[in-house]
Every structure is written in structure tokens, then in C-alpha cells.
Amino acid sequence: QVQLQESGPGLVRPSETLSLTCIVSGSSLRGGYYWGWIRRSPGKALEWMASIYHGGNTYYNPSLESRVTVSVDTSIHQFSLRLTSVTAADTAVYFCARGGVTGPTRYFDSWGRGTLVTVSS
């Protein structure tokens, strides 16, 4: 059974970079999946941020593309998110999740519990 666990600082200063990692167990990062990040800001809908395939192919939400980078390290079973120049609007619960590669399977079939990141000075 696949399990995902987000980790990272709970507090980030404005204008700094938010960095999170997702540790994956029970599923190979080299398998036929995309690995993604989704967030939920207070009072807002869930927002898909980015996804990455182990070969390096990436998809980014255009609304965040200039500030977001995702990477994967299969040797340590984790993938990561970097969000630069954060503001209070980036305060959210951040989830990592596993998604399918092909069109019919690009839903997220496994998720982490999420980690709250607050942007504040």
C-alpha cells in the first residue's frame, strides 16, 4: 500500500523560499506514475500546483509556473517542491499525491495527510 508523507518547515518568512519534500513508501518512484503537489489555502478550493515524472517530465500550473520547481530523487524515495518569493497568500496546507501518466488515469489515487505552511514574519 502506497504511503506519502510531507515534511518541511511550518513557518516561512515572506519573500523567502518554501521547500517541502514527500517521502514515498510502498510504490516505486520509477513506476508509471506522476507525483504531484496540491495545496488548499484558507477559504479556497484545492489547487493543483505541479507534477513530475521520474524521467524528469514536469507539468506546472501556469498560475505558479514562474515560482515553482519540482524535482524527484528516486534513490531516496522522495520528491520535492520549491516555491519562491512566498507571500501570505501562499499560506496553505500542502499535499503530495500520486497520479497517473495517461489521460484516463491522471487523477490522484493516493495522497499524504498534508502539512500546514504559514507565511509570516
Add this chain to the structure above:
Amino acid sequence: EVALTQSPGTLSLSPGERVTLSCRASRGVGSNYLAWYQHKPDQAPRLLIYGASSRASGIPGRFSGSGSGTDFTLTISRLEPEDVAVYYCQQYGSSPWTFGQGTKVEIK
């Protein structure tokens, strides 16, 4: 991008009642690539439905999805106490993938 609007915002029903949640898209969802998720506090969101109407592995039969184009529905045939959660729809037919704002289901 495809905006998804869920209604109602909150639903309060008695155990055993039928629950109907709506998800409306701002334009047609490509190939009806629409999923539903259940999110309970302090738990990971759980995939319920994909492809608008296919139940995910291990999901009880009381959960069903229907719809096409711009209008989709998640139905819980008989509400159980453990179904208390927020339910989200998501379209993955066109990038960026988008989610609805969620419907909270409570027990009366």
C-alpha cells in the same frame, strides 16, 4: 482553465438518507475525466470516483458518480456516520487540473 463549482456548500442529513452532491464545470470536461475525493480531518484525501462514474478500489457500493459534459453528481445512497467529510470534485481533462471548493457533509 475549467472552473468547478460545487453545491451545496454544506449538507446536513440524517443517517440512512440519500446524499446528492453537485459539481458544475464552466465548460465541458474533456472525456468526462472527473474525479471525486473524500477528505476527513487529519486524514489523507481518498479517491472515491474517477472517470465520472468508476468507483475506486475498496470504495463501498453506496458511493456512485454520474454525469457528463458540465454537470456531475456524487451520490451516497444511504448516509453512514463515517461519511462525515468534505467532498471535492476534480477535473483532469485539461490542464491545469482544477478542483471544486468542496461540499461539507454533516450528520444531523
